[in-house]
Amino acid sequence: xxxxxxxxxxxxxxxxxxxxxxxxxxxxxxxxxxxxxxxxxxxxxxxxxxxxxxxxxxxxxxxxxxxxxxxxxxxxxxxxxxxxxxxxxxxxxxxxxxxxxxxxxxxxxxxxxxxxxxxxxxxxxxxxxxxxxxxxxxxxxxxxxxxxxxxxxxxxxxxxxxxxxxxxxxxxxxxxxxxxxxxxxxxxxxxxxxxxxxxxxxxx
Ligand SMILES: Cc1cc2nc3c(=O)[nH]c(=O)nc-3n(C[C@H](O)[C@H](O)[C@H](O)COP(=O)(O)O)c2cc1C
Numbered sequence: 099x100x101x102x103x104x105x106x107x108x109x110x111x112x113x114x115x116x117x118x119x120x121x122x123x124x125x126x127x128x129x130x131x132x133x134x135x136x137x138x139x140x141x142x143x144x145x146x147x148x149x150x151x152x153x154x155x156x157x158x159x160x161x162x163x164x165x166x167x168x169x170x171x172x173x174x175x176x177x178x179x180x181x182x183x184x185x186x187x188x189x190x191x192x193x194x195x196x197x198x199x200x201x202x203x204x205x206x207x208x209x210x211x212x213x214x215x216x217x218x219x220x221x222x223x224x225x226x227x228x229x230x231x232x233x234x235x236x237x238x239x240x241x242x243x244x245x246x247x248x249x250x251x252x253x254x255x256x257x258x259x260x261x262x263x264x265x266x267x268x269x270x271x272x273x274x275x276x277x278x279x280x281x282x283x284x285x286x287x288x289x290x291x292x293x294x295x296x297x298x299x300x301x302x
C-alpha cells in the first residue's frame with residue numbers, strides 16, 4: 099500500500115477484538131520507525147509506556163472514562179514528551195560533531211541554544227510539539243503493519259500520571275490504542291474541511 103492509500107485507509111478504530119495480543123517484535127518495530135520522526139535538535143524527546151497486560155489495559159480503560167475500545171485494545175501506548183530538553187545535550191552534540199553537523203569550536207553556542215534556561219511552559223510546548231509528531235508516526239507505523247489504532251485524549255490525566263508513575267518532567271502527549279479491528283463496520287468518516295477553507299496563501 100502506498101502512503102496516500104494508507105492515509106485514506108486510516109480511521110480511528112472504535113471496535114477492537116478482545117483478548118488478542120500483539121507480538122513484542124511488532125511493538126518494537128513501531129517504536130523503531132517512530133524514532134525516525136523529526137525533532138528539534140534531533141533531541142528525540144519522547145518515550146513510550148507500552149501496556150500489554152490485560153488487567154493493566156482494563157485499568158487504563160477505566161481511567162479513559164470507560165471508553166470500551168480502550169479496554170478492548172491489544173496494546174496501549176502512552177506517548178510522553180520529555181520537557182527537559184537539555185537532558186541528553188552531551189549525546190546530541192556528540193552526534194552532531196561525529197556526523198559533521200558542527201565544528202568543535204561551535205559546540206558551546208549549540209550547547210547554549212539547546213540547554214538554555216526556558217520557562218516551564220516553553221519546555222512543555224517543545225516537548226509536546228515533538229511528541230505529537232511521534233504519535234502520528236506511531237499511528238501510521240501500526241496501520242502500515244495491519245493494525246488498527248485509536249488516538250485517545252479522553253482520560254483522567256492525574257489518575258494516569260499516578261497509575262503509570264510518570265515523572266513530573268514528562269508530559270503526556272496521547273494514549274494510542276492499538277489492536278485488531280472487529281468486523282463491525284465503522285461509521286462513515288466525518289467530513290473534512292475543504293482545502294480552500296484551511297489554506298492561507300502567504301499570510302493569514
Ligand atoms: C488528539 C486526539 C484525541 C482524540 N481523543 C479521542 C478519544 O478520547 N476517544 C476516541 O474514541 N477518539 C478520540 N480521537 C479520535 C477522533 O475522534 C477521530 O480521529 C476523528 O473523529 C476523526 O475520525 P477518523 O480518525 O476516523 O478520520 C482523538 C483524536 C485525536 C487526534
